[in-house]
Amino acid sequence: KEAPVAETTPATPATEETTTETPATPVEKKVITVSTKFVDNEQTAISLVKVVDAINERSGGSLELQLFTNGVLPIGKDGMEQIVQGSDWILVDGVNFLGDYVPDYNAVTGPFLYKNFDEYFAMTKTPLVQEMNQKIEADYGIKVLSLDWVFGFRSMMTKTPITKPEDMKGLNIRVPTSQLYTYTIEAMGGNPVAMPYPDTYAAIQQGVLDGIEGSIMTYYGTKQYENVKEYSLTNHLLGVSAVSISTKLWDKLTEEEQTILTEEFEKGMQDNLDETVKAEGEMAELLKAEGVTFHEVDSDAFQKAAAPVYTKFENWTPGIYESILAELEKIKAN
Amino acid sequence: MEALLPIAVLFILFFLNIPIAFALMGASLFYFVFINSSMPIQMVVQQFVTAVESFPYLAVPFFIMVGSVMNHSGISKALMDFADVLVGHTKGGLAQVNVLLSALMGGISGSANADAAMQSKILVPEMERKGFSKPFSAAITAASSAISPVIPPGTNLILYALIANVSVGDMFLAAYMPGILMAVALMIAVHIISVRRNYQPSREKMCSPLTIFKQFIKSIWALFIPFAIIMGMRFGVFTPTEAGGIAVVFAAIVGFFVYKKLKLEHIPLILMDTVKSTGAVMAIIASAKVFGYYLTLERIPQMITEFLVNMTDSPFVLLIVINVLLLFIGMFIEGGAALVILAPLLVPAVKMFGVDPIHFGMIFIVNIMIGGLTPPFGSMMFTVCSIVNVKLEDFIKEVWPFIAALLIVLLLVTYSESAALFTLNLFS
Amino acid sequence: MNKHLRHIGVHFELYLGSIFLSITSVLVIMNVITRYFIQVTFTWTEEVAVGCFVWTIFLGLANAYKTKGLIGVEVLTNLVPEKGKPAVVFITSLVITVLSSTMFYYSILYFQGSTKVTAALEVSYKYIYASIIMSFGLISIYSIYFLVQSFRKMFINHDINLDIEDDLDEHLLEEQLEQLTDHKEGN
Numbered sequence A: 001k002e003a004p005v006a007e008t009t010p011a012t013p014a015t016e017e018t019t020t021e022t023p024a025t026p027v028e029k030k031v032i033t034v035s036t037k038f039v040d041n042e043q044t045a046i047s048l049v050k051v052v053d054a055i056n057e058r059s060g061g062s063l064e065l066q067l068f069t070n071g072v073l074p075i076g077k078d079g080m081e082q083i084v085q086g087s088d089w090i091l092v093d094g095v096n097f098l099g100d101y102v103p104d105y106n107a108v109t110g111p112f113l114y115k116n117f118d119e120y121f122a123m124t125k126t127p128l129v130q131e132m133n134q135k136i137e138a139d140y141g142i143k144v145l146s147l148d149w150v151f152g153f154r155s156m157m158t159k160t161p162i163t164k165p166e167d168m169k170g171l172n173i174r175v176p177t178s179q180l181y182t183y184t185i186e187a188m189g190g191n192p193v194a195m196p197y198p199d200t201y202a203a204i205q206q207g208v209l210d211g212i213e214g215s216i217m218t219y220y221g222t223k224q225y226e227n228v229k230e231y232s233l234t235n236h237l238l239g240v241s242a243v244s245i246s247t248k249l250w251d252k253l254t255e256e257e258q259t260i261l262t263e264e265f266e267k268g269m270q271d272n273l274d275e276t277v278k279a280e281g282e283m284a285e286l287l288k289a290e291g292v293t294f295h296e297v298d299s300d301a302f303q304k305a306a307a308p309v310y311t312k313f314e315n316w317t318p319g320i321y322e323s324i325l326a327e328l329e330k331i332k333a334n
Numbered sequence B: 001m002e003a004l005l006p007i008a009v010l011f012i013l014f015f016l017n018i019p020i021a022f023a024l025m026g027a028s029l030f031y032f033v034f035i036n037s038s039m040p041i042q043m044v045v046q047q048f049v050t051a052v053e054s055f056p057y058l059a060v061p062f063f064i065m066v067g068s069v070m071n072h073s074g075i076s077k078a079l080m081d082f083a084d085v086l087v088g089h090t091k092g093g094l095a096q097v098n099v100l101l102s103a104l105m106g107g108i109s110g111s112a113n114a115d116a117a118m119q120s121k122i123l124v125p126e127m128e129r130k131g132f133s134k135p136f137s138a139a140i141t142a143a144s145s146a147i148s149p150v151i152p153p154g155t156n157l158i159l160y161a162l163i164a165n166v167s168v169g170d171m172f173l174a175a176y177m178p179g180i181l182m183a184v185a186l187m188i189a190v191h192i193i194s195v196r197r198n199y200q201p202s203r204e205k206m207c208s209p210l211t212i213f214k215q216f217i218k219s220i221w222a223l224f225i226p227f228a229i230i231m232g233m234r235f236g237v238f239t240p241t242e243a244g245g246i247a248v249v250f251a252a253i254v255g256f257f258v259y260k261k262l263k264l265e266h267i268p269l270i271l272m273d274t275v276k277s278t279g280a281v282m283a284i285i286a287s288a289k290v291f292g293y294y295l296t297l298e299r300i301p302q303m304i305t306e307f308l309v310n311m312t313d314s315p316f317v318l319l320i321v322i323n324v325l326l327l328f329i330g331m332f333i334e335g336g337a338a339l340v341i342l343a344p345l346l347v348p349a350v351k352m353f354g355v356d357p358i359h360f361g362m363i364f365i366v367n368i369m370i371g372g373l374t375p376p377f378g379s380m381m382f383t384v385c386s387i388v389n390v391k392l393e394d395f396i397k398e399v400w401p402f403i404a405a406l407l408i409v410l411l412l413v414t415y416s417e418s419a420a421l422f423t424l425n426l427f428s
Numbered sequence C: 001m002n003k004h005l006r007h008i009g010v011h012f013e014l015y016l017g018s019i020f021l022s023i024t025s026v027l028v029i030m031n032v033i034t035r036y037f038i039q040v041t042f043t044w045t046e047e048v049a050v051g052c053f054v055w056t057i058f059l060g061l062a063n064a065y066k067t068k069g070l071i072g073v074e075v076l077t078n079l080v081p082e083k084g085k086p087a088v089v090f091i092t093s094l095v096i097t098v099l100s101s102t103m104f105y106y107s108i109l110y111f112q113g114s115t116k117v118t119a120a121l122e123v124s125y126k127y128i129y130a131s132i133i134m135s136f137g138l139i140s141i142y143s144i145y146f147l148v149q150s151f152r153k154m155f156i157n158h159d160i161n162l163d164i165e166d167d168l169d170e171h172l173l174e175e176q177l178e179q180l181t182d183h184k185e186g187n
């Protein structure tokens, strides 16, 4: 019963603080932990370093963001819980972790919706998604600063090329422990096998797995091209992170600080996007040099096959798939 | 300086005889209550519990259970007979059996203290009857028990692998070599002392190859199961956790049907014993993780790395400094706990110097085992001395040659990566 | 008191923990078998196995504290003479009472605020986290018991036994010795 209050009176404490503080009094430094699973050489982490530096600089010492990469501090479900319970904390992690609270986020990032990043960015600005942001803020105290930190579409890395759902028949494909991935691979025609990612390299060599799914970065970064040489651009799921902050912390910030945070994370998002697109192109070249073949797929056939996934989740709002498709139509018409 | 207060609190709690798990928890609570208020304190609980909520750690209770099952399986007896047949005829026969038995038992159990306790009760009285002095018997029993946790499988090897993010299978394979070196070093030391003091063999003459072969066949299960499981892990047939589960099943089958010593009524005892040991081990992991969060937030690992980098740029010097530090800490803190607290701090630092993390693991594991033998607070030393009733000063007079032998092994493992990783490279 | 009842009373955490450990073991082994023989893996097994593992740990911890099975640095106990030992127990029990009751209190707060659901079965983590509440609750009770007993031993009755008898380790060692001495006689 706390959360609605937070929603209706967000600005009050912040304005009070700004009016009572005179420039002469030394401002108390607010230390905020920024936690992410990405390792230091991954683009998201690189862009986050810039964001953190820019914010610390621009706030003139009133904010001190400390970035912890590589999951050394709580991430994922645990990182989200830090926010819900009101730590001075910013989490940069998969949008699916918001889906633990408002399940419709998982529908918005569901299989076979977007042909490119721009369609997804347009989606996050629709009233449909904005309402979810309001709901998660009001009900759980999670303020979503951004949903747009992409790190690439996920496609199939396999021993044989895949162009249509029939090609996936009987293939054992590794998935993370997640219902959405399991159902998606099933719907595409494959056999989902849940196992930790580091085990996959050996599992492919033994023949336990026929392939894995993931972004081009993962493909190159984990040297899976040594095992499997066919990359089929199913683009079945979008890899994207959300930036979330606790409303308790947000409300303690001055309006100016809030603006700084919002703007700098927006800039960081753009930087992350530009660099990711650039890097994907470079990776593709490197992979081709390693003997990897890229394949276009029959997207419409896969999209049709995957439609039943959207009916599998009882906690998704009924009709959410249709609403998303309707929004997509509008986006594509523009 | 305020950032270092929790470390002071930790040492005060250690001194007050607070169990290590609680001391780490207390120091961490002190930090999150009084120094860093950015996190609601209930989130300390989150970190405490999520630390152990992990599938790879499940290997720990399984390998604890394997040791317990095998102890009831009649496997200890098979191994003792095998050790006796092999080295019983040499000078100081029973002392050599004592060393070899610890090495062979190492293949099934990871606990130096259990090994020391069992052999104190079984072998020491018999050694005394054969004319060995009591303090000497106690000293070699304690010293050789340091081998058991180094020979795979062993909980410390698993914990190090998980902390340093290296393969458990690689860690297991590599650890054979330091374990064998420790056994060889102790056997040489025993031989020199036995010749000088004219300690007698336990059997009159060497066994015929046929007798040895027959005993080998009887003990084959005990000798090869651990190895088969390690190879299975190595070649990715199963994960370490699954390997642990399979080892338990195999050990039980051997105990029920081959040696026929394991009985259904042993099962509750084995389970209960495992639950208790698991709780004791994993509680330290959980608390160390919370303490690790404090260290991370204050960026203390970076400070240590920076300090070491500024101090020297030679891995040679770095490893000497770390070895001396670990030997010193090992005098006060039990090895497994030292591992859980210090490995996360030291592994990133040695990696900066280009030291292979598995090689460092070998150094770490051998080092902390030596700490269990040294005064003032070595745990194996206390176990043996209290069971066989030997005065500490008499024990120390007899144990130093063995400590010296183990230190030579430590030096060899430290400065010869090819020696330390011999078995790993052999099977790669 | 009946010997068996006492044994169960002293070790009830271990009995309960054994059940959880058995479930964990069966699930892990089952997963290997199904994967290799019928090429099926169940995503929920890992989750249930880990959940039971957490219960095993915290039940084991409570028992290990009660029966002095936790390792510590024994500097102080080795320094003080026999007469001073109850005072050491009093101090350690006091510290642990403070720590464990703090952890107990915050475990409850954490439990109440916990929002996490598991990945495969999508059930609340609260079923797992109840184990910490139980563990620290028990440890608080035991530490208060040791606190009172050591106080009584210091000032009221010097004959009190401070330890809760733990026959488990003895039992295990005896078993093993029996097997080995069988062999010696047989030789």
Ligand code: NA
Pocket (backbone or CB within 6 Å): B098, B099, B101, B102, B119, B140, B141, B142, B144, B145
């Ligand atoms: Na021995």
Ligand code: NA
Pocket (backbone or CB within 6 Å): B105, B106, B107, B108, B109, B110, B111, B148, B149, B150, B151, B152, B153, B154
């Ligand atoms: Na071992």
